[in-house]
Amino acid sequence: xxxxxxxxxxxxxxxxxxxxxxxxxxxxxxxxxxxxxxxxxxxxxxxxxxxxxxxxxxxxxxxxxxxxxxxxxxxxxxxxxxxxxxxxxxxxxxxxxxxxxxxxxxxxxxxxxxxxxxxxxxxxxxxxxxxxxxxxxxxxxxxxxxxxxxxxxxxxxxxxxxxxxxxxxxxxxxxxxxxxxxxxxxxxxxxxxxxxxxxxxxxxxxxxxxxxxxxxxxxxxxxxxxxxxxxxxxxxxxxxxxxxxxxxxxxxxxxxxxxxxxxxxxxxxxxxxxxxxxxxxxxxxxxxxxxxxxxxxxxxxxxxxxxxxxxxxxxxxxxxxxxxxxxxxxxxxxxxxxxxxxx
Amino acid sequence: xxxxxxxxxxxxxxxxxxxxxxxxxxxxxxxxxxxxxxxxxxxxxxxxxxxxxxxxxxxxxxxxxxxxxxxxxxxxxxxxxxxxxxxxxxxxxxxxxxxxxxxxxxxxxxxxxxxxxxxxxxxxxxxxxxxxxxxxxxxxxxxxxxxxxxxxxxxxxxxxxxxxxxxxxxxxxxxxxxxxxxxxxxxxxxxxxxxxxxxxxxxxxxxxxxxxxxxxxxxxxxxxxxxxxxxxxxxxxxxxxxxxxxxxxxxxxxxxxxxxxxxxxxxxxxxxxxxxxxxxxxxxxxxxxxxxxxxxxxxxxxxxxxxxxxxxxxxxxxxxxxxxxxxxxxxxxxxxxxxxxxxxxxxxxxxxxxxxxxxxxxxxxxxxxxxxxxxxxxxxxxxxxxxxxxx
Amino acid sequence: xxxxxxxxxxxxxxxxxxxxxxxxxxxxxxxxxxxxxxxxxxxxxxxxxxxxxxxxxxxxxxxxxxxxxxxxxxxxxxxxxxxxxxxxxxxxxxxxxxxxxxxxxxxxxxxxxxxxxxxxxxxxxxxxxxxxxxxxxxxxxxxxxxxxxxxxxxxxxxxxxxxxxxxxxxxxxxxxxxxxxxxxxxxxxxxxxxxxxxxxxxxxxxxxxxxxxxxxxxxxxxxxxxx
Numbered sequence: 001x002x003x004x005x006x007x008x009x010x011x012x013x014x015x016x017x018x019x020x021x022x023x024x025x026x027x028x029x030x031x032x033x034x035x036x037x038x039x040x041x042x043x044x045x046x047x048x049x050x051x052x053x054x055x056x057x058x059x060x061x062x063x064x065x066x067x068x069x070x071x072x073x074x075x076x077x078x079x080x081x082x083x084x085x086x087x088x089x090x091x092x093x094x095x096x097x098x099x100x101x102x103x104x105x106x107x108x109x110x111x112x113x114x115x116x117x118x119x120x121x122x123x124x125x126x127x128x129x130x131x132x133x134x135x136x137x138x139x140x141x142x143x144x145x146x147x148x149x150x151x152x153x154x155x156x157x158x159x160x161x162x163x164x165x166x167x168x169x170x171x172x173x174x175x176x177x178x179x180x181x182x183x184x185x186x187x188x189x190x191x192x193x194x195x196x197x198x199x200x201x202x203x204x205x206x207x208x209x210x211x212x213x214x215x216x217x218x219x220x221x222x223x224x225x226x227x228x229x230x231x232x233x234x235x236x237x238x239x240x241x242x243x244x245x246x247x248x249x250x251x252x253x254x255x256x257x258x259x260x261x262x263x264x265x266x267x268x269x270x271x272x273x274x275x276x277x278x279x280x281x282x283x284x285x286x287x288x289x290x291x292x293x294x295x296x297x298x299x300x301x302x303x304x305x306x307x308x309x310x311x312x313x314x315x316x317x318x319x320x321x322x323x324x325x326x327x328x329x330x331x332x333x334x335x336x337x338x339x340x341x342x343x
Numbered sequence: 344x345x346x347x348x349x350x351x352x353x354x355x356x357x358x359x360x361x362x363x364x365x366x367x368x369x370x371x372x373x374x375x376x377x378x379x380x381x382x383x384x385x386x387x388x389x390x391x392x393x394x395x396x397x398x399x400x401x402x403x404x405x406x407x408x409x410x411x412x413x414x415x416x417x418x419x420x421x422x423x424x425x426x427x428x429x430x431x432x433x434x435x436x437x438x439x440x441x442x443x444x445x446x447x448x449x450x451x452x453x454x455x456x457x458x459x460x461x462x463x464x465x466x467x468x469x470x471x472x473x474x475x476x477x478x479x480x481x482x483x484x485x486x487x488x489x490x491x492x493x494x495x496x497x498x499x500x501x502x503x504x505x506x507x508x509x510x511x512x513x514x515x516x517x518x519x520x521x522x523x524x525x526x527x528x529x530x531x532x533x534x535x536x537x538x539x540x541x542x543x544x545x546x547x548x549x550x551x552x553x554x555x556x557x558x559x560x561x562x563x564x565x566x567x568x569x570x571x572x573x574x575x576x577x578x579x580x581x582x583x584x585x586x587x588x589x590x591x592x593x594x595x596x597x598x599x600x601x602x603x604x605x606x607x608x609x610x611x612x613x614x615x616x617x618x619x620x621x622x623x624x625x626x627x628x629x630x631x632x633x634x635x636x637x638x639x640x641x642x643x644x645x646x647x648x649x650x651x652x653x654x655x656x657x658x659x660x661x662x663x664x665x666x667x668x669x670x671x672x673x674x675x676x677x678x679x680x681x682x683x684x685x686x687x688x689x690x691x692x693x694x695x696x697x698x699x700x701x702x703x704x705x706x707x708x709x710x711x712x713x714x715x716x717x718x719x720x721x722x723x724x725x726x727x728x729x730x731x732x733x734x
Numbered sequence: 735x736x737x738x739x740x741x742x743x744x745x746x747x748x749x750x751x752x753x754x755x756x757x758x759x760x761x762x763x764x765x766x767x768x769x770x771x772x773x774x775x776x777x778x779x780x781x782x783x784x785x786x787x788x789x790x791x792x793x794x795x796x797x798x799x800x801x802x803x804x805x806x807x808x809x810x811x812x813x814x815x816x817x818x819x820x821x822x823x824x825x826x827x828x829x830x831x832x833x834x835x836x837x838x839x840x841x842x843x844x845x846x847x848x849x850x851x852x853x854x855x856x857x858x859x860x861x862x863x864x865x866x867x868x869x870x871x872x873x874x875x876x877x878x879x880x881x882x883x884x885x886x887x888x889x890x891x892x893x894x895x896x897x898x899x900x901x902x903x904x905x906x907x908x909x910x911x912x913x914x915x916x917x918x919x920x921x922x923x924x925x926x927x928x929x930x931x932x933x934x935x936x937x938x939x940x941x942x943x944x945x946x947x948x949x950x951x952x953x954x955x956x957x958x959x960x961x
Contacts, residue, residue: 311489408914
């Protein structure tokens with residue numbers, strides 16, 4: 001971190017990075033939970049939401065965390081203890097890993113890989129492993145069925161997600177996330193370069209596919225069959241309570257934040273403000289806020305759809321992925337490639 | 344969206360024996376799933392024991408009786424005015440409508456008729472209870488398929504109707520307003536204008552549901568072609584109300600029963616039917632019925648006659664000997680009371696024909712071979728109230 | 735006011751003074767033509783109700799006739815009536831007094847009857863909105879009657895409930911088990927000699943007036959005084 005004037009020893013830098021990751025993960029998760037899960041959905045459903053804890057219910061999150069922490073630790077008798085306890089950590093870990101490569105500013109990035117987006121896609125699918133572990137180890141038929149459904153759904157929707165991103169990569173010419181941000185900030189659309197080249201405009205099809213596929217990855221309505229299917233229990237989450245459930249809960253909303261941040265980076269220009277060029281030090285402070293705002297907008301779209309639409313049946317969901325989204329995404333790639341070569 | 348060929352396809356599927364949908368050769372050890380007696384967005388404590396083969400339901404059997412209160416035994420120990428209080432707890436969402444057929448049966452045996460004003464107000468309240476009941480269904484169907492927001496709007500807009508009922512009768516859910524010979528008391532001042540405003544609001548709620556659910560492609564994908572009930576099967580099971588009209592049977596007691604002492608003949612309304620017989624049709628028919636109810640109420644309010652609201656009845660009500668059966672088109676279906684009287688203060692036997700009992704008797708036939716999420720959607724679209732099934 | 739028909743040895747049909755109801759009369763004539771002396775009693779109240787009592791062994795035939803010939807495809811309900819007067823009345827007997835005299839004679843209702851239990855059902859023609867109430871006696875020594883399940887599928891649950899509440903066996907019913915009550919329930923609740931336990935424990939005290947305000951009765955001097 002040589003942008004700061006002070007020289008921090010390596011262990012200090014590592015500590016700051018760890019704390020930074022926690023902040024980077026938990027802040028979006030917490031904001032999403034409070035803003036959207038508590039308040040926005042309540043207003044959409046013509047009610048107020050939590051109002052008691054703190055002014056306008058702002059401290060509700062702290063209260064929830066406290067509630068979960070003091071719950072009894074229950075493990076079913078037939079459960080496979082090691083896998084049962086490991087599963088939440090696998091899911092949370094995959095979410096944290098995605099935040100590693102998201103650029104928050106020109107230099108504010110935890111790990112600037114050349115294959116940034118490829119890494120992000122790869123580790124985000126690790127959560128499927130955690131879900132399968134949870135479902136299997138619970139020794140509960142409902143959990144197993146729910147987990148298998150979730151796994152099937154997530155595998156089916158990984159493909160449109162990756163294909164949508166491929167269009168962006170072709171246009172940007174690099175897998176590096178900072179490079180993608182730069183391509184949007186400094187590029188131009190058919191010669192017009194006033195606001196750069198935000199891929200949301202030139203890759204609109206890819207953007208929409210990404211949103212739909214991300215909604216399915218998050219297992220949110222209209223794709224929440226894994227959670228709602230048994231109608232009584234919450235699928236693979238059935239046997240989890242207390243702290244472990246809190247971890248799944250955090251993972252759910254942190255991954256919503258992660259996918260929203262990725263979408264903001266890939267399509268909306270990440271930390272950069274279109275048409276504005278500030279010096280790097282300033283952007284390192286302003287950038288995270290800009291990215292945060294853009295991610296919140298996209299997260300709003302996720303949650304708006306979640307609380308409005310009915311849910312698909314499992315086979316309809318798979319049909320949408322295999323027969324609908326993947327062909328469109330492939331077409332998008334072809335058109336992008338042709339246009340990239342032509343212009 | 345339903346072309347003619349699709350309609351024929353639906354009829355073909357439903358007309359086949361349900362066994363054809365289930366592959367009996369590969370009979371693997373299925374899983375028994377007990378849906379209920381508590382399930383989310385519940386209409387009551389109904390338990391459905393479903394034997395599953397993977398996703399498909401091989402056999403489904405409803406188990407009732409969790410709310411059986413023994414009405415037919417209880418009414419044998421009560422006088423007629425006491426029974427009035429009891430029976431509006433059968434279908435608790437549309438309580439006023441439960442009292443009406445019983446009161447009419449008693450009045451028929453006593454050979455008295457309520458004065459016109461009382462008949463018109465009875466009809467208005469019957470339609471209000473229909474709106475109170477079905478608006479809940481319109482929102483609740485959304486919950487069954489996963490759209491959580493619609494039901495909040497339903498509860499919010501129902502409140503206005505419940506407030507209306509409360510301001511006139513004193514009770515939101517159990518008005519206990521009907522009396523043998525008329526009504527308990529007249530309407531309060533300003534009630535008529537208030538009702539007109541509320542009817543406009545309910546119509547805008549119906550338009551909202553039209554946009555939110557009926558027009559939604561996912562909702563249509565979840566309900567079209569699901570749970571098709573052919574006309575003949577519906578009739579032989581005694582399905583009634585919107586369930587039967589959604590299968591194409593043009594039968595509505597409000598229009599077809601000319602002898603009943605209510606004011607429906609003075610209102611001009613359309614009976615909505617749908618040829619498909621699937622869950623979407625049932626939802627759609629009920630949505631139109633709510634709109635139609637608001638128009639009926641407005642017409643009745645326009646022509647409300649003045650006069651007394653209670654006929655001359657003796658202080659102690661003794662119903663002469665005889666048997667009478669009166670049915671009305673209640674929100675859930677056709678509800679009827681077969682009253683056997685021996686000239687006493689209370690009835691000798693009352694057979695309560697409740698709509699949901701017949702509506703749910705079709706589930707073992709209907710749910711074979713469907714997927715579990717579809718089973719939930721079908722049950723939601725049949726729309727039952729536990730008190731109505733269990734009496 | 736002419737008698738409706740002179741079918742065999744049936745009890746004379748009762749027609750009440752009112753305008754004639756051709757539609758229901760036609761239904762009755764058709765039934766009498768087809769069933770002949772299986773009809774043992776009729777009652778027609780014009781523009782209201784047609785009740786036909788058939789012999790026990792003609793129960794299914796009557797149902798099929800109604801469904802196929804009269805167009806009554808809609809199954810309304812099926813249940814039973816126990817005509818014996820209840821030995822406890824309405825459960826209002828003062829426990830300190832000796833039990834009052836009550837009539838014990840069994841008197842049936844419309845279309846007559848000869849037994850204590852009667853099964854009755856109603857079916858309807860939805861095109862004309864004309865209903866038909868069919869009744870049948872159930873012999874006292876053998877409480878049995880044929881099942882209507884082959885005729886109307888909806889009779890399944892109704893017959894289960896009737897068996898559960900009255901103890902009448904429906905011969906040929908696929909699954910005659912409890913529907914409302916727990917599987918091991920003993921007795922048949924809707925029979926008149928099955929008491930309503932709530933009233934046995936505490937008889938109804940009669941018309942009860944409004945409960946007095948707290949504190950207005952002689953007794954409690956703490957708490958608020960009645961306003």
